Amino acid sequence: MKFVAFERAKQGTGASRRLRNTGKTPGIVYGGEGQPQLIELDHNALWHALKKEAFHSTILEMELGGKAGKVLLRDVQYHPYKQQVTHIDFQRVDAKTKLHMKVPFHYVKAEESQAVKFENCVVNHVMSELDISCLPADLPEFIEVDLSGMKKGMSLHLNEITLPKGVTAVTRGKPNPVIVSMVLTGGEEPADATAPAADAAAPAADAKAAPAGKGAPAAKGDAKGGDKAAPAAKAPAAKAPAKK
Template structure:
């Protein structure tokens, strides 16, 4: 997915200049990286606010239209107001089409409802990871990676090594690591919970019943 935003170059620096810029409905930002110098920019607050509501904006290669000149970049940081819905600052990093990049991408879990551990075993899916860091060329960067749970049974886990990765994409892990992505937790059935209670009740009734009178001697 191609996501683009508009920006203007800015010259004003410092807290005062940023505060004045925000009062006009603009967000101070910076774009850096590659062989070019960092460039201070500003973005329309409403445009950026709406883009930040999209999950793909955080993990996709973006196109910044800066005064008519387009640059590809990644969102690297966002500063928000502590309690108001206001964006204070954003950082973007330029990307080079010929160099691989590192980026975290979200995981999308599918087929949990038909997984044997859920459908037959009555288990509950636990998402251990919600994103992973990958390495690839900008053109190969996926917006997300699907995690298919259709074969997962209760009490078992799915690991990173079992994920189906897009062509040209590799997961960044330390040597020997293979973390769990998701697992299905087993849940005790209702019958199992009621059985001990029923046994206890039967024992209590037996204990409370009077002993039979001894037979009379002839």
């Protein structure tokens, strides 16, 4: 990709603010054999270029002062809430010096895998980019990862993919991290997963029916109690008054 930059004479907070008000973005280019140089770019053209993935991960051709040079995007600063690029940094590229870059992964053919097509799985992108080291001539725009052979529960590690020629992965912590895995969708559960709930519902139903069942013995007891109380219910016979 090519873009045009212009030399910037003034520096400082006030000068940069005035530059942004005129539709320009301040920046700097450094590295290589030359000295750091202040530059400015057209903001609108830069804004649209930054939306392209290649602008972030490939070697760019910058025209400055009538001369073309190769650079890499190193840093971009954005306004907290406005759609505005406030500053940008580029690094000159030396053909004989290795670069340290972050390159995005492109995962392909996931829909053709057994995990996605037949086993109701989704792709879990553990890593979206990879730190690499290589010469400028070997720098890839992205690293493609084929997922067509993935099955349920499988994970793909870094050493299981083929990196482009001349590219070395730079890992920190785990030497062989997981980059992608296949997991079941949230709505999918085993068929017997609802069995415990059904079993739990049965005792609850019995518990509700228990009071009605206890009513019968109570009635039976009342009947027996009624039989025992029958003699007591009889009133004693009245004695006739004695005749004088």
